Amino acid sequence: MKNHFIDRLRTSGLRPTKQRVEICKILFDRKETFHFTIDRLKKIIEKNTKSKISLATVYNTVHAFKNNGYVKEISLHGNKTFFDTNSENHHHLYDQETGDLLDIRNEDILLSKVPPLPKGKKIKKIEITISIENNSHNQKK
Amino acid sequence: MKNHFIDRLRTSGLRPTKQRVEICKILFDRKETFHFTIDRLKKIIEKNTKSKISLATVYNTVHAFKNNGYVKEISLHGNKTFFDTNSENHHHLYDQETGDLLDIRNEDILLSKVPPLPKGKKIKKIEITISIENNSHNQKK
DNA sequence: AATTAACTTATAATGATTCTAAAGTAGAAG
DNA sequence: CTTCTACTTTAGAATCATTATAAGTTAATT
Ligand SMILES: [Mn+2]
Ligand SMILES: [Mn+2]
Ligand SMILES: [Zn+2]
Ligand SMILES: [Zn+2]
Numbered sequence: 001m002k003n004h005f006i007d008r009l010r011t012s013g014l015r016p017t018k019q020r021v022e023i024c025k026i027l028f029d030r031k032e033t034f035h036f037t038i039d040r041l042k043k044i045i046e047k048n049t050k051s052k053i054s055l056a057t058v059y060n061t062v063h064a065f066k067n068n069g070y071v072k073e074i075s076l077h078g079n080k081t082f083f084d085t086n087s088e089n090h091h092h093l094y095d096q097e098t099g100d101l102l103d104i105r106n107e108d109i110l111l112s113k114v115p116p117l118p119k120g121k122k123i124k125k126i127e128i129t130i131s132i133e134n135n136s137h138n139q140k141k
Numbered sequence: 142m143k144n145h146f147i148d149r150l151r152t153s154g155l156r157p158t159k160q161r162v163e164i165c166k167i168l169f170d171r172k173e174t175f176h177f178t179i180d181r182l183k184k185i186i187e188k189n190t191k192s193k194i195s196l197a198t199v200y201n202t203v204h205a206f207k208n209n210g211y212v213k214e215i216s217l218h219g220n221k222t223f224f225d226t227n228s229e230n231h232h233h234l235y236d237q238e239t240g241d242l243l244d245i246r247n248e249d250i251l252l253s254k255v256p257p258l259p260k261g262k263k264i265k266k267i268e269i270t271i272s273i274e275n276n277s278h279n280q281k282k
Numbered sequence: 283a284a285t286t287a288a289c290t291t292a293t294a295a296t297g298a299t300t301c302t303a304a305a306g307t308a309g310a311a312g
Numbered sequence: 313c314t315t316c317t318a319c320t321t322t323a324g325a326a327t328c329a330t331t332a333t334a335a336g337t338t339a340a341t342t
Binding site for chain 2: 073075076077093095096102104105108109110111112113114115116117118120121122123124125126127128129130131132133134135137
């Protein structure tokens with residue numbers, strides 16, 4: 001239900017405006033993780049509502065959610081920033097050819113040895129990206 | 142010796158000009174991996190040679206080396222692109238506070254389980270980034 | 283309804299990267 | 313050594329993502 005969204009907005013210090021609730025619907029009203037760029041999110045909103053939304057509002061809202069842990073930024077090559085509605089620590093399969101980005105389930109990956117850390121430092125976050133491509137690439141003849 | 146550079150330039154399809162040889166000296170005339178951004182590389186060259194180099198030349202040359210496998214691009218959050226003179230498949234320790242980026246030796250890390258891949262796909266590359274921070278962060282009271 | 287801080291928006295500014303086109307140079311050929 | 317030409321360098325413009333600005337709009341409180 002919609003109160004769910006309002007909570008996320010309120011705890012992020014944001015008033016539930018029409019625009020923000022639309023953003024929430026796209027981001028959080030789904031079962032699966034959603035991986036997105038700002039500009040794709042903007043397009044989806046405008047298609048859904050048949051009206052314009054300001055780019056600044058999309059940036060501001062997504063950043064507020066990021067700062068409050070409801071979305072996270074993903075490190076990938078390429079010009080635009082990708083965000084992820086799964087803000088848990090998790091990893092990705094990335095297909096550069098198609099642009100597909102899939103969550104890896106925690107039970108499907110295991111990092112069993114980590115390097116020694118510099119004195120006085122501790123691990124903050126681990127990000128693993130497995131890039132994939134078609135079997136047909138660089139095939140032996 | 143310098144012939145080493147010339148080879149890398151030639152096999153990248155580039156004439157060994159004064160500017161390109163300078164870039165090579167900075168990138169390849171060292172024992173350790175070098176992690177850099179375009180604009181830091183440009184500054185280093187200009188300090189070393191006490192003369193200007195065009196930004197376009199730096200971009201063009203680094204991209205040529207990237208396309209020929211002599212440097213690779215690293216996926217990190219942040220506005221600028223990082224490159225790496227270690228073009229082998231390897232992983233990184235990253236300290237966002239200081240900007241330090243360290244190679245992880247292959248024997249110091251082990252990914253012992255990888256997820257099933259989509260039909261018809263194979264692994265192209267695996268990138269692991271371990272972000273670190275000071276022990277003092279978020280300490281229990 | 284009145285008040286006000288928060289908000290949305292169009293637009294400008296910024297910063298990284300890429301493009302352009304004119305002037306300079308490496309290397310081949312004579 | 314000189315000429316020729318394709319390749320290269322360069323300054324500046326263009327592009328594109330992102331951030332800042334500031335003027336009008338709205339949510340929330342009284
Ligand atoms: Mn890139
Ligand atoms: Mn970022
Ligand atoms: Zn994800
Ligand atoms: Zn490295």
